[in-house]
Amino acid sequence: MNEQTLVLIKPDGLKKSLTGNILTRLSETKLEIAAAKIARVSEELAVEHYKHLKDKPFFKDLIKYIRGDLHDRHKVMAMVYWGDGAIKKVRELCGTTNPEEADPVSIRGAYGRITTSGVYENAIHTSGDKEDAEREIKLWFDPDEIIVDIYPTKQITEKEAKRRVWA
Ligand code: DAT
Ligand code: MG
Numbered sequence: 001m002n003e004q005t006l007v008l009i010k011p012d013g014l015k016k017s018l019t020g021n022i023l024t025r026l027s028e029t030k031l032e033i034a035a036a037k038i039a040r041v042s043e044e045l046a047v048e049h050y051k052h053l054k055d056k057p058f059f060k061d062l063i064k065y066i067r068g069d070l071h072d073r074h075k076v077m078a079m080v081y082w083g084d085g086a087i088k089k090v091r092e093l094c095g096t097t098n099p100e101e102a103d104p105v106s107i108r109g110a111y112g113r114i115t116t117s118g119v120y121e122n123a124i125h126t127s128g129d130k131e132d133a134e135r136e137i138k139l140w141f142d143p144d145e146i147i148v149d150i151y152p153t154k155q156i157t158e159k160e161a162k163r164r165v166w167a
Contacts, residue, residue, distance in 0.1 A: 008126075
């Protein structure tokens with residue numbers, strides 16, 4: 001069944017110039033990239049994305065990490081992968097959360113590390129299940145940024161909405 005999943009190449013992945021390697025690994029899945037962008041990660045976005053972990057002792061460091069404060073790279077590459085069994089396929093390729101325990105041939109096993117202060121720098125995020133995927137994709141992308149119609153949308157008219165255009 002076709003489904004979609006969010007993928008983030010995290011700031012450590014960008015700092016280590018792993019984008020190409022990670023995209024190559026993900027291409028093994030034969031899934032389609034339905035959306036892609038480089039995104040800044042605001043405090044609000046980071047906290048919302050990881051809200052299920054807000055009571056964990058590592059939460060503050062996790063927010064710093066995903067915002068790029070630990071790698072001087074204040075951005076992530078955000079993508080939506082779409083196709084048959086997308087969530088499980090990408091998840092398997094990424095490996096388990098703890099990069100030291102992840103299969104060494106998985107993306108996290110190959111490229112991740114745990115720092116001495118205990119941060120799991122695991123290079124990539126991908127949604128855990130269908131509910132996570134929907135919540136996360138809607139958080140990171142607007143409908144017009146995704147080339148496949150994946151969730152219901154509605155039309156709204158914004159009065160006096162300001163937006164930046166080329167000068
Ligand atoms: P996943 O990213 O595999 O879906 P998660 O949603 O439980 O795992 O956690 C999100 C991130 O939080 C994870 O990629 C790394 C960090 N994290 C999770 N457990 C941790 C721990 N025990 N110590 C440090 N960081 C942790
Ligand atoms: Mg998760």
